Amino acid sequence: GKTTPASSGVKLAHLLDHWDHIRELAGGSTKNIGIGTDLDGGYGLDQSPGDIDTIADLQRLPDMLKERGYSAADIEGIAHGNWI
Secondary structure, eight states: OOOOHHHHTOOHHHHHHHHHHHHHHTTTOOTTOOOOOOTTTSSOGGGSOTTOSSGGGGGGHHHHHHHTTOOHHHHHHHHTGGGO
C-alpha cells in the first residue's frame, strides 16, 4: 500500500536529527539550515512528519531545538533569519 507520514514512522525528531548532522558537517554552524514549508497551500501534510497535524505544530520546533542545545540565535536563524 501507499506509505503515509503516519505509517512511515517519520517524526519531527528525525528532522532534527538531520539538522544535527548538517550542523556537524558545517563545523557547528546552523547558517545552512532553515524552515521552508508549503503547508499553507502547497504540498500539504501528506509529505510531512507524522506528528504534524497542522502548520501550528511547527511551533514545537524551537523548544525541541533548545533541548538539543541550540542557542537562541541558532533557533532564530533556523526559524527565519537564515533566509534573509
